Amino acid sequence: MTAHEGPQELEAQFEQWRQYVLRRRELQAVDADELEDHLRGSVDELVAAGLSPDEAFLVAVKRMGSLDELSREFAREHSERLWKQLVLTGDSGSPVGGTRSRRDLWVMLGCAAGALVSVKVPALFGLSFADDGSFYARNFTLFALPWLAAFLAWRRGARRSVIAALAVFFVIGAVAANAYPLADDSQSVVVTSVHLPIALWLVVGLAYVADDWRSSRRRMDFIRFTGEWFIYLVLMALGGGVLSAFLFNTFAAIGIVPEEFVSQWLLPGGAAAAVVVAGWLVEAKQSVVENIAPVLTRLFTPLFTAALLAFLVAVVWTSHGIDVEREALLLFDLLLVVVLGLLLYSLSARDPLAPPGPFDKLQLALVVSALAIDVLVLVEITGRITDDYGSTPNRAAALGENVILLVNLAWSAWLLLSFIRRRTPFGTLVRWQTGYLPVYAAWAWIVVLVFPPLFSFA
Amino acid sequence: MKVAKDLVAASATPMVLGILAEGESYGYAILRRINELSGGELDWTEGLLYPLLHRLERLGHLESSWQAVAGERKRKYYRITDRGLAELAEQRRQWDTVVGALKEIWHDRAPLTVRPLEGLA
Numbered sequence: 001m002t003a004h005e006g007p008q009e010l011e012a013q014f015e016q017w018r019q020y021v022l023r024r025r026e027l028q029a030v031d032a033d034e035l036e037d038h039l040r041g042s043v044d045e046l047v048a049a050g051l052s053p054d055e056a057f058l059v060a061v062k063r064m065g066s067l068d069e070l071s072r073e074f075a076r077e078h079s080e081r082l083w084k085q086l087v088l089t090g091d092s093g094s095p096v097g098g099t100r101s102r103r104d105l106w107v108m109l110g111c112a113a114g115a116l117v118s119v120k121v122p123a124l125f126g127l128s129f130a131d132d133g134s135f136y137a138r139n140f141t142l143f144a145l146p147w148l149a150a151f152l153a154w155r156r157g158a159r160r161s162v163i164a165a166l167a168v169f170f171v172i173g174a175v176a177a178n179a180y181p182l183a184d185d186s187q188s189v190v191v192t193s194v195h196l197p198i199a200l201w202l203v204v205g206l207a208y209v210a211d212d213w214r215s216s217r218r219r220m221d222f223i224r225f226t227g228e229w230f231i232y233l234v235l236m237a238l239g240g241g242v243l244s245a246f247l248f249n250t251f252a253a254i255g256i257v258p259e260e261f262v263s264q265w266l267l268p269g270g271a272a273a274a275v276v277v278a279g280w281l282v283e284a285k286q287s288v289v290e291n292i293a294p295v296l297t298r299l300f301t302p303l304f305t306a307a308l309l310a311f312l313v314a315v316v317w318t319s320h321g322i323d324v325e326r327e328a329l330l331l332f333d334l335l336l337v338v339v340l341g342l343l344l345y346s347l348s349a350r351d352p353l354a355p356p357g358p359f360d361k362l363q364l365a366l367v368v369s370a371l372a373i374d375v376l377v378l379v380e381i382t383g384r385i386t387d388d389y390g391s392t393p394n395r396a397a398a399l400g401e402n403v404i405l406l407v408n409l410a411w412s413a414w415l416l417l418s419f420i421r422r423r424t425p426f427g428t429l430v431r432w433q434t435g436y437l438p439v440y441a442a443w444a445w446i447v448v449l450v451f452p453p454l455f456s457f458a
Numbered sequence: 459m460k461v462a463k464d465l466v467a468a469s470a471t472p473m474v475l476g477i478l479a480e481g482e483s484y485g486y487a488i489l490r491r492i493n494e495l496s497g498g499e500l501d502w503t504e505g506l507l508y509p510l511l512h513r514l515e516r517l518g519h520l521e522s523s524w525q526a527v528a529g530e531r532k533r534k535y536y537r538i539t540d541r542g543l544a545e546l547a548e549q550r551r552q553w554d555t556v557v558g559a560l561k562e563i564w565h566d567r568a569p570l571t572v573r574p575l576e577g578l579a
Contacts, residue, residue: 030534031508033524034485037533038504041486064504073505077513 010053014039017061026071026081039064101284107154108280111147115272118143120265129264134184134193136268138177141197144275146170149207151276155283158210169203173448180452188452191393199444201226202437204279219434224348225282227293227341232278240270294349298359301342305362308339308369315376322380329398332377336405339370343412347430356420364420367413374406393455397447404443408436461500470502470510472549475519475542482537485511511536519545 014036021032039060046056064070075081119140127135149166158166177196182189208225209218244262251258315322343363381399415432418424477483477491485507492502514520519542527533538546 033532034508034534035504037484037531038486038489038508040531069503070505073503073509077509077516 007053010043010057013057021067024067024071024074026075026078028081031074035064035070104155104280104284108151108276111151112273112276112280114150115144115147115276116269118147119268119272123264129268134189135178137193138189138196139174140268140272141200142170142174142177144272145197145200145204147272148276148279149204151279152204152207152283153210156207156210158207162206162210162213166203166207169206170200172445173200173203176448176452180457182452182457186458187392187394188455188457191397191451192448195397195444195447199441199448202441202444205437205441216431216434219437220348220430222437223344223434224291224293225279227345227348228282228291229278231292231296232281233274236274236278237271240267240274291349293345297342297345297349301346301359301362301366304338304342305366305369308366308373312369312372315373322377329377329381329395329402332374333398333401333405336370336374336402336409339366340405340409343367343409344433347433350426352426352430354426356422360416360420364413364416367409367416371406371409371413374402374409378402378406393447393451393458396455397451400443400447404439408433408439461496466500466502467506469553470506471514472546472553474507474510474514475538475546475549478520478536478538479543479546482535484533484535488536514542517545518542 017039018032018036021027021035022029027035042060042063043053043056046059047053051059122132122135122139129136146166149170153163153166173196177192180188180192182192205219205222205226206213208222209215212218244266247266248258248262343366346359346363411432412429415424415429419426419429473492474488477488483491485504488511489502489504489507492500511520511522515522515536519539520536521539522534522536524532525535
């Protein structure tokens with residue numbers, strides 16, 4: 001080493017050490033600055049005492065002791081650092097991120113206000129919640145989701161063609177919800193009210209993946225987004241409930257009953273705005289808080305597996321056929337949805353390169369037992385299909401969904417099995433799931449657009 | 459002889475406040491000063507000093523500022539506040555009591571010789 005190289009090499013060592021320090025969550029950049037100054041002081045003194053810079057650096061680092069111990073001591077003083085805090089307007093440390101997230105905040109507030117206003121626009125045309133309940137039931141997602149899609153499209157910098165496609169989809173949705181002559185008490189109204197949100201949510205998905213809609217990775221991000229969005233929405237609904245209860249009761253205590261305000265303004269407007277706010281929260285906190293959907297999945301996968309296996313055992317033991325009443329198919333559809341959700345959210349959080357483990361086997365057991373139950377149900381139904389099944393929009397929709405979910409889960413089970421036997425990589429399973437998303441969208445749109453005329457608006 | 463860890467921890471606050479009462483200083487220099495004052499007997503680590511400085515700053519006993527030294531290098535200097543001086547006075551009063559009492563007990567007495575098994579013999 002020449003004398004000229006010495007300082008440079010020392011600087012590189014300092015830089016390396018600094019990176020090492022910054023990897024600790026307990027130690028922040030200012031601490032690293034302070035400790036680096038300390039280390040430099042120590043090195044200077046040792047060099048003055050006659051050591052070479054290299055030796056001095058080693059001795060000084062050694063003197064400072066292990067970083068584990070150091071971060072433990074720091075954690076005792078700064079325990080808040082172990083809790084990642086969501087700073088709503090971005091990291092104050094980086095001015096660029098700050099302006100970006102402040103702009104996000106304003107656009108989100110604009111979109112949320114838009115959603116809030118949209119809910120009340122029909123009231124201008126004399127449609128009230130009390131008398132036109134079915135209008136609001138069919139259209140509710142049309143008030144909120146376009147604004148969420150607008151926010152996401154803005155955030156992704158969507159191209160014009162994507163924006164145009166989004167607009168077209170929402171217009172088609174509005175037409176499908178309102179143009180058909182559906183009686184308020186018809187089955188088709190219910191079927192449309194259930195399927196239109198699904199169809200529109202996948203349009204929101206298109207806005208979410210606007211920057212690269214073919215990529216399986218982006219679609220998986222959308223699945224993650226959906227789970228977190230839902231959890232945030234539920235939490236906000238709880239908070240909103242508490243707020244309304246307080247508002248109602250405190251005002252009632254002074255003789256003003258704000259029933260109309262709460263039921264006509266606060267709840268519907270708040271719900272529409274919450275849809276947008278939840279989307280923004282998921283985007284803002286993406287890297288701040290650990291995703292909760294996969295955690296719930298981990299907790300509930302074993303429990304659901306146990307419940308399904310117990311049910312199967314009970315069916316075999318009692319040799320009691322499953323009683324397929326009117327709502328039974330819907331129940332088992334929902335079961336498949338839950339199982340699919342458990343599968344999806346554990347896929348979403350799994351390290352794709354990790355080898356198959358016990359949890360994957362557990363999942364296979366879950367999927368296979370759900371499939372077995374569903375096959376039992378379908379056998380039961382085919383026995384009766386000649387009587388009355390499939391003759392109404394409700395049953396046709398439920399049956400269609402069952403087939404779609406069955407196909408998905410059956411192939412997932414096969415892929416899971418080959419993954420456990422190390423025949424296929426994990427990525428195949430992920431691609432299968434993300435590639436399947438358009439199927440749900442297509443089916444939801446078919447139900448919304450084709451079913452009402454097909455069943456003559458029954 | 460090494461001073462016990464508990465005693466080091468208990469005396470840390472008055473020691474840091476006392477050193478900073480002499481004038482503003484920074485981490486490395488404070489550590490050097492403690493070493494010098496105790497003849498190398500007090501074993502302070504960075505893990506003791508810096509979190510303590512941050513705690514005293516949070517409590518308002520100290521103030522800090524970053525100052526440039528030798529080109530691009532930045533150094534965090536700590537200064538004692540009025541609150542810190544009041545705290546130091548209070549701590550000093552307590553330590554004087556403890557030290558006074560100990561001196562009273564040990565007054566004119568020769569150091570004890572250790573006979574650990576006396577009671578069991």
